[in-house]
Every structure is written in C-alpha cells, then in structure tokens.
Amino acid sequence: MIKFTKLHDLAAYLKQAAGTYLQYDYEFLYQELRARYEQQVMEAFWEKHPGWSIVTDDAACYMYLFRNWSLSKEATQNARQFIDLAKDLFENYVECRELFFTTNMVENVMRVVEQVYDFSKYVLKNRHMFIFLFPSKYRYEDSFCRCFKGKNDMNYADIYILTPKKDNQATPQSILLHELGHMVNLVLTGDVGKLPEDFAVITSLLNLNFNKNDQNEFFAHCFAMSLLSETELVPFDPFPMVPQTHKILFRFYFTYKINNLK
Numbered sequence: 463m464i465k466f467t468k469l470h471d472l473a474a475y476l477k478q479a480a481g482t483y484l485q486y487d488y489e490f491l492y493q494e495l496r497a498r499y500e501q502q503v504m505e506a507f508w509e510k511h512p513g514w515s516i517v518t519d520d521a522a523c524y525m526y527l528f529r530n531w532s533l534s535k536e537a538t539q540n541a542r543q544f545i546d547l548a549k550d551l552f553e554n555y556v557e558c559r560e561l562f563f564t565t566n567m568v569e570n571v572m573r574v575v576e577q578v579y580d581f582s583k584y585v586l587k588n589r590h591m592f593i594f595l596f597p598s599k600y601r602y603e604d605s606f607c608r609c610f611k612g613k614n615d616m617n618y619a620d621i622y623i624l625t626p627k628k629d630n631q632a633t634p635q636s637i638l639l640h641e642l643g644h645m646v647n648l649v650l651t652g653d654v655g656k657l658p659e660d661f662a663v664i665t666s667l668l669n670l671n672f673n674k675n676d677q678n679e680f681f682a683h684c685f686a687m688s689l690l691s692e693t694e695l696v697p698f699d700p701f702p703m704v705p706q707t708h709k710i711l712f713r714f715y716f717t718y719k720i721n722n723l724k
Contacts, residue, residue, distance in 0.1 A: 690709070
C-alpha cells in the first residue's frame with residue numbers, strides 16, 4: 463500500500479487511481495484497508511480503550527479513505543467516488559506544517575473521559591470511533607464530528623481535529639470534548655440535530671433561549687464543561703466565566719444520561 467501522510471497526497475492518488483484502476487484494483491485496495499482497520503481495532507483493544515483509536519499520518523489517511531469510501535460493484539462507481547473525494551480534499555482542506563493537537567494530548571483527555579463516564583463501555587459500546595489528527599485546516603469548521611450509518615443501521619461517528627481558523631479562544635482539549643459531546647448527542651437521540659427532550663430542563667434552569675442550531679452547540683459545550691473541572695483539565699478550560707454550580711449541574715445531567723445507556 464502506498465504511504466500517505468497528507469490529505470492532498472491522498473487526493474492526488476485518488477485522482478490518478480480513478481483513471482487507471484480496474485474493479486480488481488478497487489477490491490484489492492479495499493481489502494487492504496479493511497485489514498488496516500482491523501489492526502487499528504485490535505491495537506485499541508490491547509491498549510484498553512476498545513471504542514476508539516487516535517490516527518495520524520498514514521493511518522489517518524488510510525482510515526479516512528476506509529470510512530468515506532463505500533466499495534461499489536462497478537469500477538465506474540468507485541472511480542466516481544474517488545473523484546468526488548479528491549475534489550473535496552483539494553477544495554476544502556489546506557495543509558499546515560504541523561499538528562494542532564498531539565496524540566499525547568488526546569490520550570490525556572480521553573483518559574479523563576473514560577474515568578468519569580466509562581465512555582467506551584456505555585457510549586461507544588460496539589461502535590469504533592476514530593479521532594483523526596490532520597495537519598490541515600478545513601474550509602467550513604475548525605473541527606467536526608462526522609456521523610454516518612454503519613453495520614446493522616447503527617449510528618457511528620468519527621472526530622476530525624484540525625487546525626482552527628476561526629476560534630482563537632478554545633483550547634485543543636475543549637475542542638475535543640465539544641466534539642465528544644456531539645457523539646453523546648448522536649447516541650442518545652440517533653441524530654445530532656435532535657436534542658434529548660429533557661435537555662430543555664437545563665436551558666430552563668439557566669434561563670437561556672437558543673435557536674435550534676445554537677442549542678446543539680450548547681449541548682456539546684455543556685458536555686465539555688462537565689469535564690473541564692477535572693484537575694487534569696482545569697488549565698485548559700476556556701469557560702472560566704461560567705459558574706462552578708452550572709458545571710456541576712452539567713456533570714449531574716450527563717452522568718444521569720450516560721448511566722441510562724447501560
């Protein structure tokens with residue numbers, strides 16, 4: 463398998479492959495990607511966080527393709543997907559010199575998330591979530607949670623951590639926690655655009671009014687704030703203006719919701 467470390471290199475490969483690959487080539491590539499995916503899952507199991515993997519460099523590029531390409535039975539359909547993916551990568555991602563968020567930083571955050579909420583066991587369950595670290599900026603978002611349907615029509619999501627281009631206040635740690643909040647929302651409701659009905663109690667207690675889009679973002683912020691009071695994460699809290707009583711309320715709410723996923 464050709465080694466890629468940047469998304470634009472992957473895009474160039476996809477564009478070239480779309481013009482030369484036969485169906486056999488696509489099927490062989492997909493099997494290689496499947497084997498790499500199973501290796502990532504096994505490594506996560508041995509590292510005692512079976513629900514998620516941090517991927518960078520070539521692993522991030524391989525898993526990006528594995529997640530975003532659905533193997534078709536016709537070479538022309540696979541070629542069309544490759545062309546579309548290459549176009550998206552070239553037009554919407556800008557390469558940067560270095561990662562915004564390191565693997566060690568992610569591991570430290572996820573250690574807290576696992577300790578507090580037992581995240582792999584109760585939120586992810588049989589899903590496997592990738593945390594992609596790309597040295598890139600994205601045209602539309604600083605970072606994002608990409609949702610999709612997996613096997614047995616189960617809701618899955620991966621998190622893309624990129625170099626921010628808009629938000630200069632958030633810390634890398636708070637950004638990751640925010641995106642994890644969208645993952646919690648997905649698991650609770652099946653749709654990140656739909657909030658749990660009882661979340662209205664939180665906004666009511668705080669006397670807050672939001673439009674629909676702002677409510678979804680506030681939900682993710684609340685999940686982040688429910689954890690940013692932990693000793694390891696206090697230095698990275700970009701919400702010092704929020705009263706501690708509010709953060710305790712958020713912790714109570716998410717503990718209750720995640721416990722009900724057991």
